Every structure is written in structure tokens, then in C-alpha cells.
Amino acid sequence: MKKRNVLVAWTLILFLTVVVLEVVYTPYDYAGYQIANNVGEGVAQADYPPIQGPYQVVYVTCEQWQFLFSPHVVGAPTVTVVQAGVPVLFIVRSMDVTHGFYVNTEGNFATQGIQFGVMAVPGYTDFVTWNFQPTVFQGNQSLYHVMCSEYCGVTAQGLGHPWMDALIIVVPHGSAGVALQSKMLGGNLPEILNGSAS
Amino acid sequence: MSAKSEPVAPEIEEEEVPNKAFNIFKSIIYSKGYKHFSIKLVCFGMMWLFIAGSFGLDLRTQSGFSFTGNLLPLQELGYSTIAYFQMMTYHAVVMFFGTIFTLGFSIAYYAVPTIRGTKKLGMPWMANLGHWLVVFGLMMVIGSNSQYMFTFLIPLKNPASFYVAELIQFVGDELLIIALIATAYVDKLPNEKFSIPVSFIIMDCIAMGIGIITVLGAIIWTILSPLGGLGFDVFAIPNVEVFRAAFWFESHPLVYFGSFLVLGLAVWMVTIYAKRPVYSERMVRYMIPVLFVLSMSVYIHHMAVDPIPLWIRDVFAQVATEMIAVPFVIIWTILLITLKYTKPKYDASLLFIIAAIAGNIVGGATAEPLQPIPALDFTVHNTMWIPAHIHFMMATFTLGSFFAFLYWMIPELLGRKLYSPGLGIFHFIGWSVGMGALEVAFKVQGIEGAVRREIAWPALYEPWFQMAMIGAWLAGISVIAFTTNVLMTWRMGKPNPVSVPVWLTAGMALETQAKINEGTYDPNVIYTRVPVPVGLKLAPVPAATPSSSGRGSSRMAGVSRAIAKMLKLSRMRGSELGAQAAGTDGGKS
């Protein structure tokens, strides 16, 4: 084979790989809710994720140095309760500087840990969706640790970015779970919207 | 020392001060010759490497010893959390703008005048001023008490001195870039064109020069807003995303800056090791504008939360980011084909080049899917996955390829043979294995969800922090071995004055041969003033070309014995070729 043909062929292969990657992954681009655990991240002004079916809406306000949920557990604005099996749309805002809303079970492959997150940028409303699966239940509820993943300053030991965290409690889908959720949230349940209706 | 060594006006009564110490001081401040300037930059680059490296070792040691949230063992000594985050900022800023920039400039400021045979700086005063501004700016950064990584995290407020320090440092870098472009164009002959290494350097300088303008604008904007802390209220506090766009438009060329400075030289080095012309000289040249365009457009993948139309993000963020792998892969393919079936001498330089290629492939491949696949990006964004990527690209790839050339350049500058090639191999192993261990540990942590820039973490991540600590110390020890080798070369190396380095004649001859093979050779064009054999084969060599200086590159065509000798990779004696060299030695100023 002539050298020129080799190079042209190699360039074309690389180029085609890029195109194929782009085409194959396009369904995942900013796609929002996927059937299984999946999700999207993005800017609310641009587009909400095309969620089909019902989803729960939880608002997250970030500020130095805490996450404030709405709705939240009575007396504890940094704790919220959501149902498993119904996708959660977290609508994330920042009051001051850039933060990262990062949810993490600190697991590894073996323990099926999950992590996902989205940035909270002042002046913008960002979203991330997640469908908490019932499979990871221990007992009747499971806990998800929220931490700030974008460095946002430290003033003193114990006050600052490393200590900015929150908690998501996931309860089972169904009437028992909803009763538990309602009790913890003081009857103030997350709004349930229907994606196809909007 | 450096903080007070602002450039002094060179015209202060030179003759009336017969003070030797003063003259030495003056020559340190103001380098006239390109070799002197390059040696100065090497010294400062190594100084920055030690300063920033000690910050990094501090961080790794802290994390290697604790997962409790207490920064053992130094907290007992009053070491604070804030100091920990400050060290992280300084590690990054000083490594980028100190180590990578200064060592890269030292290579480029040596390579360009050497290759072109002009043997002089284009705008020496501007180069010297730029260098001292960078030194002053970085010293000021370290003294600024800033705890935030760079400026793009606005509206986090940095101390005013940090913004001013960055302004000074970027002005200095811009001056160094302009002076380097001037060095590449000084005394340009009408029929002179640029060889591959010089072309890469010029392309790189144009990209970085344009990029720095935007970050300078963003910094000035910040200083003139209430955020700057200097009492100005000319502008409102910049919008976060606009600021981020300005920052990344500079910072994406920035992460390629170091590597592009030596990429052309690496191509030459591989051809010299392989003892054959590069597989396709034309293709390598095509990749130069491709890399320029792509490295300037991929920055949009950092605009993750911009409400810009999705198709623009698709084009710039996703396609451009995937596409930039293509020119890199093509260049690596060409280099590996060039090396194929040859029996090169595996010294530290070649090993560093091969490791750099591997580091670029692994680092690039693990970063590519992030933006195109948010499903992955939102999982590892801001985790240790990202520091792993940056260490692959900056430590293994960029700094590794610097080391490869420094092993050729430093002994030449010192006029001696490298003291211990064996210590060079040890340096290679320590650096590659050490940084490799750190990078792998970071990658695993990232996949497991360890957020970066943290002081406390679950015990799950601790073994990986220990692995990263051991790797970091191994890399640090290897750098000490390198420094020892350089110092021993300086004091005890066998004298080996080089007037025309063999890599220049060999690299130029092999590049010319590639052109002859590909039918693109033009005898009327010259690439260097130094007489080099036209090519390897003496096939269709045209008659000697009268260039404007009367010393065409084809003058030595037919000196086949010289070619055979030069390809043995032994440094050519100054008397052998130096006598034939066109220029005078400008380094002895």
C-alpha cells in the first residue's frame, strides 16, 4: 500500500470513529431521564430534561456553606426525603459563589456505590435528575450523602467547603413510604409533576 | 532574591564600574545571548519545580497519613486547613506558570536560534523583562495569601494582591511569547522557511498569545470591579460564565502550550533515534494548523452550564473535543511507524518520549468521553478523576517530553558530556513509575466518587491516597537525581564543547530527506544558516543554491561521511563542524 493511501485511510478511520461516537452517544446528550438510573445535567434555561411519566421536584439552594432543600425535613433544612422509583428532578441554584451539588454513597464497584452531581453557578438554574433505585435499600430507607464538589472557600477549621454537606433520605415507593415521607416532611411533599402532560 | 531583582536599566555607566560582582549581577539580570538566557530559564524552571513540587509533596503526605479530617501530621504544628488549600493553589499555579512555562521557554529560546542558525534573541530586553515579571508575579502569588485555585471561581474573592500578581505574571508571559516570535523571525531571509520544530513553536506562541489577551481582559475587569479589592468600581462584578469563557479561552491553549513547544523537537528526536526520515513530513506539517484550530476551540467544553444553543455545544464542545484526538493520534502513529523495526539506543531521552506518548494517549482517552457523555461527566466531574487527567497530561506527557530534550540540551549548554546516563535512566523510572502510580490512584478514586480538593474522606479512599503519596515521593526523588546529574555534569562532566549540535544537523538532514522522498523538496528554500547535508540519500541533489547570504543549505551536499558519523549520536566536536558553521557562537556573551 502506498504511504499516502495508508495515511488517508488512517485519517478517515479516526474521523469516522469520531462521527460514530458522536452519533451513538447523541441520545445521551443532555437527554435527561433515562429508563434505569440515568439522567441528565444541564441548564434550566436551555431545556428541562424530557422526562416521561411522573417525577418529583426538589429545589436545592446552595450557599456558603450549606445546602438548603425544599421541601425539607421538619427542623432540618439540609435533609430531604424522596421516594425510590420516581425520578427526582433536582433544581439547583446558588446564592453566592459556584458550588457543586454532588451526591455520593462512597461506594465502589463491588458495593454498587453511586455518584452524580451538577454545578451550582450563581445567576443560573441548573438541574440534574436521578431515579433512586429500590434495589439499594438497607431496611426501609437509604441515605445518600451530599457534598460540595466545587471549592468554595474556608474561613476556619470546621467552617467552609469541606464541611458543606447534606443528606437525602430515600424511602420506598408506595403508601408506606409516602406515609414515612409525609411524616418526616411535615406533610409538605415534593411536587409530583407529569412529564408527558407538560 | 528575585522579588527585588527587578530589571535595572542596562545603561547605568557600564565602564565606570570595574566591579566584577556587579558585572556578574548585571549579566544575571540581563541576558544578551540566547544560551545565557536559556540557562537562566532552566535554573528558574528547576527552582519552580522544586517549590511547586514541595507543595505537592506536602499535600500528598498529608493525605497519605490521614482520613480523619485532621491534617496529620502537621496540624500539631499549627498547620491549618486554609494553608492546605493554599498549597493546592500554589502547586497548580507555580507548576503551570513557573515550571512548565519557564522550562518550555528555556527549550524554545535555545532551539529556535540554534535551528535557524541566527544564534541570537529577537528582542532581548523584552524577553528579559518578561522573565523577571513572571518571577516577580509568581513570588507575589505565593505571598498573596490566596486560597482559591486561580481566578475563574469568581465571585469568590481573592486578595487584591493575587489579582495584581496574576496581571504582572501574564504580562510577563505575553512579553516572553512576543520576544520568542521575534526570535523566530529575526533576520529572516526572503527564501527562509521554518523547520518542523520552529513551526510548532510559532503556532503555539500565536495560540497562547491570543489566549492570554482574554484572560488579561478578565483579570483587568475583575480588578476594576468591586471584587478586585482595590477600591475601583468601574465595572460590575463579571458574570461567572463570561469570566469562565475568558478564562478557558486562555487556559485551553495553555494546557497544550508546553507540549506544543517540544512536539516538533520530539518529531526530530524520534527520527534521529530511528535513523530514518519521519514517515510523513507533509502529514506532520498538516497537523500544525489542525492542532491550532482545535486547541483554540475545545475550550467550550468547560462552559458546562451556559444556556447556549445545544447545536453550538455539539459542534464546539463535543465534536471539537473528540476531534483533537485525531491530530495527536496521527502524529503518534507517524512517530511509531518511524521507529518501527529500528534498533534505537534506549537512553533516558527516548524512554521519556515513549512514556510521554503513552501518557498523552491514556490521559487523553480518559478525558475524551467526559463532555460528550454527560452520563459519565456528571459522575466524575470534580472528582479525583480530573487531577488524574491533568497529571497524565502535564507531568507524564508535557514535563516528560521536556526532560527528554533537556537531556540533550543541558549538556550542550554546559559544554560537557552528561555526567551519568545511568542516573538519567533512574530519573526516568522514578518519574514515570511515581507519577504513574499517583495518576492511577487518582483515577480509581475518581471512579469511586472521591471529590477533589478535600481534607477528609472515608477510609475507602485511603489506600489510594497512600499509593499516590508513595508515587509522589518517588517522582520527587527522581527529580533530585536529575538535578544532581545536571550539577555533576556542570562541575565534573567531561568537556565537550558543541558548536553545532548533532541533533540539528541530523534532524535537518532527516527532515530534508523526508521532503526529497515525498517530492516536496525545494532547493531554493533554506531552513537554517548552519550548513547541513541536504539529505541522507544523495539522489537528486540540485546544484548549490545561492541564497541571499551565500550559504545555502545544500552547500554540504555530498558529505556522506559526515552523515554516517553524525548518525552515531555522538556529539560532534566543535572543531570538526564548528569551523564550518556559518554563525559565530552567540552564547559566550
Ligand SMILES: [Cu+2]
Ligand atoms: Cu460549596
Ligand SMILES: [Cu+2]
Ligand atoms: Cu478542557
